[in-house]
Structure formats: C-alpha cells, structure tokens
Amino acid sequence: DTEVTQTPKHLVMGMTNKKSLKCEQHMGHRAMYWYKQKAKKPPELMFVYSYEKLSINESVPSRFSPECPNSSLLNLHLHALQPEDSALYLCASSQVWVAGVDEQFFGPGTRLTVL
Amino acid sequence: AQTVTQSQPEMSVQEAETVTLSCTYDTSESDYYLFWYKQPPSRQMILVIRQEAYKQQNATENRFSVNFQKAAKSFSLKISDSQLGDAAMYFCAYRSEGADKLIFGTGTRLQVFP
Numbered sequence: 633d634t635e636v637t638q639t640p641k642h643l644v645m646g647m648t649n650k651k652s653l654k655c656e657q658h659m660g661h662r663a664m665y666w667y668k669q670k671a672k673k674p675p676e677l678m679f680v681y682s683y684e685k686l687s688i689n690e691s692v693p694s695r696f697s698p699e700c701p702n703s704s705l706l707n708l709h710l711h712a713l714q715p716e717d718s719a720l721y722l723c724a725s726s727q728v729w730v731a732g733v734d735e736q737f738f739g740p741g742t743r744l745t746v747l
Numbered sequence: 748a749q750t751v752t753q754s755q756p757e758m759s760v761q762e763a764e765t766v767t768l769s770c771t772y773d774t775s776e777s778d779y780y781l782f783w784y785k786q787p788p789s790r791q792m793i794l795v796i797r798q799e800a801y802k803q804q805n806a807t808e809n810r811f812s813v814n815f816q817k818a819a820k821s822f823s824l825k826i827s828d829s830q831l832g833d834a835a836m837y838f839c840a841y842r843s844e845g846a847d848k849l850i851f852g853t854g855t856r857l858q859v860f861p
Contacts, residue, residue: 672836673853682847687847704776726847734842738784740791741791
C-alpha cells in the first residue's frame with residue numbers, strides 16, 4: 633500500500649468554527665508532513681513530525697494545531713481561521729532520513745474554504 | 748539558505764515531441780538531492796525522478812531524464828515522446844542531506860497538445 637489518504641476532500645468552514653483535517657498512511661513511514669498550497673503556487677511546508685514528535689514548525693499561526701496520535705495518523709486542528717487560510721492542504725509521508733530512501737508520498741489534499 | 752528557481756511558468760509541447768523544463772538552484776552544500784515532482788490537475792503530486800548530487804550520471808526513468816550540471820547548479824527535466832497524460836504542474840525540489848524539508852521551485856505548467 634503506497635497511499636496517503638486525506639479526509640475530508642473538501643471543507644467549508646466559518647471563521648468561528650473548529651474543524652480537523654485527517655491524514656493516514658500505512659507504509660510504515662515515521663515522518664509525516666503538512667503543507668499548504670495556494671492556487672498555482674508550490675506547496676509551503678507547515679509542520680514535520682518525526683517519530684511522532686514535532687520536529688519542524690515553520691512559524692505557523694497557532695490557529696493551526698497539528699497532532700500525531702500514532703505513527704500512521706496525522707491531524708491538523710483548525711480554529712478561528714481567516715479567509716486567507718483558504719487553500720489546498722497536503723499531507724505527505726516518508727521514511728525518516730535515510731540516505732537514498734527519501735521520497736515523500738503525497739496525499740490528494742483537502743480543499744479548505746474559509747468564509 | 749537554499750533556493751530553487753524555475754524560470755518557465757508555462758511550457759507547451761505537441762504529443763510525441765520532446766520538451767525540456769529548466770531548474771536552477773543555489774546552495775553552498777556539496778551533498779544534496781534534487782527531485783522533479785508532477786502534480787496533475789486535481790490529482791496527487793507524485794515523484795517523477797530524483798538525482799543524488801554525488802552521482803555524476805544523469806538519472807533516467809523511462810521517458811523522463813535529467814541533465815544535472817552540478818557546477819552550474821542546473822537540473823533540467825527532459826520528457827521524451829510526450830503524452831497527453833504528461834500535462835501537469837511540474838515542481839523542481841531540493842533537499843539537503845539529512846534534512847526532512849523539501850524546498851520547491853515555483854513550478855512550470857506543462858500543456859500537451861494532440
């Protein structure tokens with residue numbers, strides 16, 4: 633199974649809502665990533681988890697709260713978002729750095745719209 | 748800090764023809780990895796090809812090959828015998844040895860015409 637799944641596919645939320653994005657992989661990868669991608673732009677790294685511990689936070693606002701409950705699951709909790717947070721949110725996974733084994737596998741993304 | 752530049756926002760090619768997408772990068776590191784990722788419209792991003800900086804031989808994957816010029820810090824992607832399914836956004840990316848972070852270029856949108 634070389635798949636990263638993300639739910640939901642689409643999400644519309646108001647600025648006062650609380651919602652969560654979910655990402656799952658069963659490839660035995662111990663590094664998982666959240667990216668934000670605006671239309672026609674490259675993905676921007678938000679967070680990296682390595683062995684279920686947060687290893688990189690790219691100065692993301694606290695209204696985004698990541699969580700890695702186990703080695704297969706990654707969540708992104710959303711609260712009090714702004715309209716400019718509307719984007720495609722991508723999850724990816726990979727082996728923790730091993731020379732020569734470093735491909736990141738991406739999920740299909742969650743299209744988030746904040747009203 | 749490392750940067751990746753893709754100077755062609757859009758490219759087009761006719762089916763069965765060959766097209767080359769450009770990528771340059773800036774780094775002071777000697778050991779690193781370079782990638783081309785493909786993102787079709789509304790579909791998942793997938794790895795097309797990767798190159799280790801310590802390898803002189805250019806990577807090849809079926810119809811996809813790279814021209815890696817380490818001294819010039821250039822990493823172009825050649826697509827031979829282009830197919831309609833090759834239409835996508837292509838991102839060049841850089842990864843330092845030992846790092847989890849991918850640094851992406853701005854992307855090149857490739858259109859393939861019948």
